[in-house]
Amino acid sequence: MQDWRKHRLTGERARPITLILVDGVSWLLAIFAGLMLRFDFSIFRIQVLSTVQVALVVLVSQLIFGYLLWLYRSRYKTGSFDEVKTMVAVVTAVLVPSWFAGLYIGYGHGIPRTALIIAAPIAFSIMGFARYIWRIKHERKLKPGKSATRTLIYGAGYAGEQTVNHLLTDAAADSLPVGFIDDDPRARNRTVRGVKVLGTIEQLREIAAETDARSLMVCIGDADAALLRRVSDLASAAGLKVMVMPTLSQILSGASKISDLREISIEDLIGRVPVRLDAGSIKGYLAGKRVLVTGAGGSIGAELCRQLTKFGVGELIMLDRDETALQDVQISIHGNGLLETRDIVLADIRDPQALASVFAQRRPEVVFHAAALKHVSTLEKYPEEAWKTNVLGTLNVLQAAQAHNIETFVNISTDKAANPTSALGHSKRVAEKLTAFTGANSQMRCISVRFGNVLGSRGSMLPTFNKLIAAGLPLTITHPEATRFFMTIPEACQLVMQAGAIGQSGEVLILDMGEPVKIIDIARRMIAQSGKNIELVYTGLRQGEKLHEELIGTGESNERPYHPKISHARVDVLDPVNLDHDEWFERLRAHSVEVV
The missing domain is CATH 3.40.50.720 (NAD(P)-binding Rossmann-like Domain)
Structure with missing residues (x-):
């Protein structure tokens, strides 16, 4: 278990030295691409000495701003939206001194002023793509194993998405999501981490047979007793065990988390009346x-x-x-x-x-x-x-x-x-x-x-x-x-x-x-x-x-x-x-x- 936790930590937050190297290479490739685009792909027009000097300014700036804005201090989960926002800030900050360096060093020495402006979004794209690959690679290792129960998720809204995100990044999870069930026509084409909406609750028996599912998770925080009785009856006919999440009021009050799923009880089936309090x-x-x-x-x-x-x-x-x-x-x-x-x-x-x-x-x-x-x-x-x-x-x-x-x-x-x-x-x-x-x-x-x-x-x-x-x-x-x-x-x-x-x-x-x-x-x-x-x-x-x-x-x-x-x-x-x-x-x- 300790080895798994250590592996998960390193997967979520890549080692700073690796990120520094990735971002440095991204800038070098981006500067080269920016010059090539500016010079109509004529490599002989690139002035090597001036380009190296400007590149050094860019790399030092990236290291300084990346450290100051916590990009290289393991604050953010690799590939997360928070990290992406920080990357935007860092690349923008790097562009300012780099552009002036290009203007001072490169003026009259073969480095157009627009080259670094072209290079910045290219560098950001390469950094982002590298992080995405990193994240996908490590999350695949965290996916539940073959022993996990194949599970359908009823409700493709926020609660359902969070449940799928949690289960697919927890190697110790007992359940493996294999599809969404949702009655809203607008959710018909929705996909979360490769898990698709496969149909409505009335199609549960057929979907369960197609996916070889063994359980159904009801991820609707305000599901009342009448809905749960209907779902329970359909799930029973399909041979599925039913799990439910806490009520919305319990989640909002902090008494429970979305991930606190449990087997459905008789209380859920006859007395669940979700309450929203002022x-x-x-x-x-x-x-x-x-x-x-x-x-x-x-x-x-x-x-x-x-x-x-x-x-x-x-x-x-x-x-x-x-x-x-x-x-x-x-x-x-x-x-x-x-x-x-x-x-x-x-x-x-x-x-x-x-x-x-x-x-x-x-x-x-x-x-x-x-x-x-x-x-x-x-x-x-x-x-x-x-x-x-x-x-x-x-x-x-x-x-x-x-x-x-x-x-x-x-x-x-x-x-x-x-x-x-x-x-x-x-x-x-x-x-x-x-x-x-x-x-x-x-x-x-x-x-x-x-x-x-x-x-x-x-x-x-x-x-x-x-x-x-x-x-x-x-x-x-x-x-x-x-x-x-x-x-x-x-x-x-x-x-x-x-x-x-x-x-x-x-x-x-x-x-x-x-x-x-x-x-x-x-x-x-x-x-x-x-x-x-x-x-x-x-x-x-x-x-x-x-x-x-x-x-x-x-x-x-x-x-x-x-x-x-x-x-x-x-x-x-x-x-x-x-x-x-x-x-x-x-x-x-x-x-x-x-x-x-």
Whole structure:
């Protein structure tokens, strides 16, 4: 490996002495060619002594300017655009003293004043051609060997080009690009380092057979789940393994590089919703502020805490009643779980006195309220717990925030709150109304953010299915036609922070989660990936469950004035003095779906 790295370094940046010799010979050939062109190819008209004197001035000038401008100090990759720009500067600089030398030495001695002007572009061309040959020679040695997997690249744009450039100059790469796949007609004749666009994704099976490809790399940073499902199905039919690159937001944030390719996952196929953030607007309300996150040990709360640290918050306050969960998020952020730092707060949102004490001591300026109970079936069995946590707990946090002049309050809601049919949905709907009321009757900017299922959260579908598959147990599906919205936790949290920047007080901001996905399709894909013979069992819809979830309730708008992935809606306000426990339970019973 060390020998390969040494070879690669010498290949990318040719030895300075070699470049000096190449450039010197280039100038000598160019001066001779310039004189021959000027003298109509009559070699006898060349004055040898004067020509040698001028040539010495040119060579010394080339050496001096080449050193001063770093051309001969291994700064640039040989044959790169940066080196070419420097060569232009050096040749131009050399031409000035050389022209005056030619004028002084050659005037009346057989050296026309235009000879060096003719010689300069010729010298540059020879230098450039020599470097190109050098680069091609060494890059061929760096090309992956025969053992590398023959790979097609889906996407001939910038990301695809960079991927090909990387793979073809890495002798240790596991993949060898053999062709591009692209659906854009304008890319039909594109070629990168000899790798051509061979057709569209619909022609994948034929192209794979022609090129003997074994894998497909999807090099589209903003590819969503629907596109990846289509590509995955076509690749599977063609017998190809699928690799994907990180999302564009991960690349732009520096969390990942274009070259960080990996095998496609079930999360990519059902929950990938590429997000483009307005980082400036997010920093505008977070940078330098004291930010409190309730439910910081939960899946959404923990990811929010991790992402908030990237936006320069002045102080992060992580509140939860689960000390082990707080330790886990502390480890993920700080690399230790000592639980001794000020950012850890152990408290329960059901305890208004504890919240009042925390707000008085820590004086947060922005609050993300993520603490909640979330399982539909559990709360159908124990609706009183939904009332205590999701309703009264939210009210406690709102009142503590209002009492201490919080600037921005973001309530994390759920798609179950749109046309609710369950205890979870009704409790979160009330939380949205309480948030809207507080925003209308205080100086706080209070908004709710509503979205559907997130992938990978504790107790959610994917981890549950994975455990059942690992144990060889049947996968339980409520209904063969049941659909749900899905999004990865990082993408959901990015949009939550974005919503906090653009939401007006009293609004409910609804995240675009793409198209709903059939749960049965997810189960079948996961079983196919496992290679096991797993049974599917239908249990029927449970009390309070919907066959198809909704994000936008009846009568709510779907306007997107600021961000293409975020809708703005309004809900009725609810004054806390009108909050009635018995009335809520009556409404819950009246609106619950009867399961058959």
